[in-house]
Amino acid sequence: MEYDEERQRPVVAPAAKPARAPEPPHPLLALQQGVGNAVVSRAMLARNRNMIQQQYDDARKERETFVAAGKKGPQTYNPSTNNAANYYGGFDVEYEPTKGELNVKLKGAVAFQDGMTLSAAGRAQAVEPSAQTAAAAAAINKLPKAARAAEVAKWTWSSNGGPDASDETDLLTGFKSSVEATWREKHPFHCTKNYWEDLGATTKINVEVAKVANAAGKAGDQHMLVNTFKVAKGFVGGSADVSRTGGATGSPFNNIMNITSEDVVPRKDGLLESKVSFQAGKGLLTPRSVGTVWRLAKEMPNAAPGSTIETANLTVKVQGKDAAQRKDRFDAVVDHLNQGGKVDASRVTMVEDGEGEAGTIVVGDGNAQTVAAHEAGHMFGLDDEYTGGGAYGAGKKTEHTDFAAAAGHTGAMHAKSDSIMSEGSVVRPHHYVTFLDALKQVSGMPDWDYGAAKPVKEPDGMGDFPTPGTDPGVPGGAAKEPETALA
């Protein structure tokens, strides 16, 4: 989070749901089994049957009252409140029981800033703080003086004289649409209270971003100031990050996000693809490509034993003169990925790619990330998952690892992957952990978990527990309960 390195970094199958405890046995069934047939009197059964019916009726009535009371919230969610490791983010949340919707609202004030300016002496001066923009300015300054203004103009918002007419509107609409499309409706929740399980929560995302003249223009109810630096169209580079004034004890309305004008479209630097080449006529990688594969493997450790969060798999597209050579080359890639026990062979799949000497290794689904959607993940209270130095070392915990584990999703770690908080765009179940927490807070009850709402059956409607001595008359002619089961 404090790293300023988004640029150097960022499956489709949804992760398995956390293991769930088996449904408890029906109380009446337990009674029948536990106490013994001989002593279970009809009176007892009738009494328990009434008790169960009463529990059901009470629960349904309570649920009805809860729903009829209407919308819960809105209120502000601070990701630091329940996650001690968090120090950034904030959003508003409300729950609409009648619609079964959890509404997440993220509000931002967007300050448009030119990425580069032209000095009085006619020199390009980088404003956007990354090394790549500094390099672009240096390249412009090598041009004849008369040619520089037109180049610097490409780093200037249209409202300040730049050539891209709709750039500010494009930024605002692109920000909203990319964040909403990435994050909405990914993993349903349901209420876990007995006989409330048909109460669900689908997460809706509403991003409201509006232009402000400068930082002072940010309103108190906006969660973030978005400094948006104009860069030339198609530029690859620039910084992106989220921080919060005051850190863990700061206000959920005091976040600062830095992005560039290219961060609301998919990134173009192919982070999830590695090119390799093979030795001519052989089944071996070139020495240089061996290094590429080793570095990749180091960034993609196998999941720790017992982890419920899936790791990204790899697909290797292999060229070669025939199927046998392609297979040899694939095996060479697998061997090098596996050296040191980094990447299990079971995570690697081969794709035939015709004749030639090249190969491509794709991480997960390979889909490019839109940086604004990743940065929004920080606003939702999630840490980076990509790899780097220090605390970002491959396999190390993130700042949401323990928090997600407490909600049943174990093994979140820094690793190269197609996850939204790593280098891709996949929102996995554990990325919804703060939404689950927000739902608990705003609804005023802790009884929520992952998984879609499910039908609630009225106890007597089940037909499984006949009144003693009577023929249950199961509809459809299904076998009835053996009469000998009851005294």
Ligand SMILES: [Zn+2]
């Ligand atoms: Zn990040």
